[in-house]
Amino acid sequence: MGTLGGVTTAENDPRAPFEQLADDLREQIRSGDIAPGQKLPSVRELTERLGFASATVQKALRVLRGEGWIFTTGRGSFAHDPESPYGGSAPPVTAEQFAELKDQLTALTERVRSLEQRLPEHSGT
Structure with a gap:
């Protein structure tokens, strides 16, 4: 002991x-x-x-x-x-919360990619 x-x-x-x-x-x-x-x-x-x-x-x-x-x-x-x-x-993130955050990040990444693809059309180049 x-x-x-x-x-x-x-x-x-x-x-x-x-x-x-x-x-x-x-x-x-x-x-x-x-x-x-x-x-x-x-x-x-x-x-x-x-x-x-x-x-x-x-x-x-x-x-x-x-x-x-x-x-x-x-x-x-x-x-x-x-x-x-x-x-x-903040308390530790649960697996469910992590999965939700990952889904949100994926959705935001797709939105940014979509906006970046349209950017040359609006920049006049």
Whole structure:
């Protein structure tokens, strides 16, 4: 069992280790123990302090990033901060929303192409 600012892992926990870590970090962010914009320990630090494999820590961070709880820059991973240019306040886009956006983009592309084809006719060249 290891701890890090409230992160506790137990061998008898039925959740996979990456799920334990993701759940604990998520709860710390939700409760404010990890403040918005606060830098999380590095993968290496979490690996050393908790005894997780690097791949386990990376998987937990990937889950949190996908859920919008953290954002990652070249300087590390940070708790979501709506004021940050890296941590947008919008929730992740669903597959259905993405498909709708893609359809809209395709329609706009076709409209622009159609307008561009008519442009030489109106430019007097």
